[in-house]
Amino acid sequence: MTKQLDLNDYKQGIADLYNRRSQTYDDSKWHLRICQHLVEYSHVSSRQHILDIGTGTGHLAIEAARIVGEGGRVIGVDISSGMLELARCKVEALGLRNVEFQLADAESLNFSANSFDQILCANTFPWIEDKEATLRVWHLFLKPGGVIGIHTPADTAYVGYVVLREIFEKYGVLLEASNRIGTLEMCQNLFVDAGFEVIEIKTEQHGNYINLEQAKATWEGISRPPLAKYRNLSSKLSSEQLVKAKAEFEAKLEALQTEQGVWDELTTWYILGRKPETETLNSRESAT
Ligand SMILES: C[S@@+](CC[C@H](N)C(=O)[O-])C[C@H]1O[C@@H](n2cnc3c(N)ncnc32)[C@H](O)[C@@H]1O
Secondary structure: OOOOOOOOHHHHHHHHHHHHHHHHHOOOOHHHHHHHHHHHHOOOOOOOEEEEEOOOOOHHHHHHHHHHOOOOEEEEEEOOHHHHHHHHHHHHHHOOOOEEEEEOOOOOOOOOOOOEEEEEEOOOHHHOOOHHHHHHHHHHHEEEEEEEEEEEEOOOOOHHHHHHHHHHHHOOOOOOOOOOOOOHHHHHHHHHHOOOEEEEEEEEOOEEEEOHHHHHOHHHHOOOOOHHHOOOHHHOOOHHHHHHHHHHHHHHHHHHOEOOEEEEEOOEEEEEEEOOOOOOOOHHHHOO
């Protein structure tokens, strides 16, 4: 019998979204590149035990499995059975025997304490609903001295979201950044509060030109599941205000248009932390 997950509406929305996207997900090399960089920056090495959170079609898990070798082990977890199906096919075709995929919610995992050398999460952390609580749980699974590596877009990423936030702020509505964490300082604090030492933050500058229609489509995206729950705009503004805000949003994007299109900034962070060898009060707690 196929295992089913008991997901709330938000997470079921994510699982459905990726089940639909799974067949074409590997067409773009963007996610693969991010995974390769995260594996490189976190220094995955031979014989390690790695947990890949939101493994998707297994890009990171496969990269890591090649490095850890037969003496190591990689577990990839995801809530999308469609994505995992592809990941399993790829691993089988490659003949990798040290990687396993589990259909599981990253926010309610049940591994033994101190069981992984590294916990890595690429292109997935913004989806996590309760980031603080989840990081604390992952902290438990990591061996003392173990490494956590999270990739996330910066809060300045995605022009549509940036302009949207600016416009809504004028109406007194504060929207989350597209990374749903916020600034680099907020990311660091999140790590420290969960008990990690932040060892390094790598920043990569990416971006590309998109056409005006793509940029404007951000407006529609915010009112569709799964994120509609967080950005329930119709309950925050009257319909007249929404019409006005949309016109202002579009005008601002039009003003940003160049001959090549609208620049879609995609600054990317890799936040690398470590579980201390011996637990002490974290610096933010001890300061209070
Ligand atoms: C953009 S894909 C990233 C996949 C892979 N890490 C990569 O970089 O190619 C995001 C993945 O996170 C998964 N995901 C989102 N929320 C999750 C959760 N709470 N638990 C496990 N997986 C989750 C989605 O199903 C999806 O496969």
